[in-house]
Amino acid sequence: MPLHKLNEEDQELYNRIFQQNRKWADDKKKRDRSFFTAHFKEQDPHFLYIGCSDSRVPIGDLTGMDIGDIFVHRNIANVVSLDDDNIMAVLQYGVEVLKIKHIVVSGHHGCGGVNAANSGVHYGKMDSWLDKIRDVRLRHASELDGISDKNIENDLLAEYNVIAQCENLMQIDFIRKGYEENGFPLVHAWVYDMRTGLLHDMEFDMDAYLDNKK
C-alpha cells in the first residue's frame, strides 16, 4: 500500500498495477517454472533500442519481444546526444559488455517532443533538450518550410530526426570502430506509425555515411 493519500480512482489504478503484475508473473511461471530464475542469471539481448518515452509506443508488445530480448533506453524524441552521460553509458555497456549487434533508433509519427520542437513555442527547462531536435530542423528547413500541412511537416521532421540520431551514433568511437573492424554493431533507423501500429525500417546506410565522411 502506498503511503500517499489517493482518491478512490487513483487508488484503484495503483492497486490494479500490482494485481496485474501478480497475474503476469503467475502466467509466466505456469508456462515455464524456471522462467524468472533462468532470466535472473544473465541477459543476452540482441537489440539495443533507443526510443521515445511516449507511453503509446510499447516496444516489447509491438515487436512480440519478451524480457531479455531488448536492452532499452528512452528519452524525449529518441535523441542520441553525445554529451549525455546517461545514453553514453547505455551504449557503451550495450556494445562492449553485452556485445549487442543491433542498435535501433526508433522515432514515431505524432511525437510530442518533435512537435514541440517544431512549434516555435518555448518551454523553459525543456528547451535545451528540444534544441537538439531544432538543430535537425534547421538542416532541413528549406524542405520543411515548404510543407503547408503541419502534421506532415512534423512527421517528416520525426523521420529526419531518427536519421540524424543514427548519424550521431556513427560518431561514437566504439560503435564506428566495432563496425569497421568486425561488421558490428549495425545501426538501424525505424519509425513507428501510431495510426497503423506498424514499424517502418528507414534503411539507414552506415557505409554511405562513412563514405561521405571520408
Ligand SMILES: [Zn+2]
Ligand atoms: Zn515521441
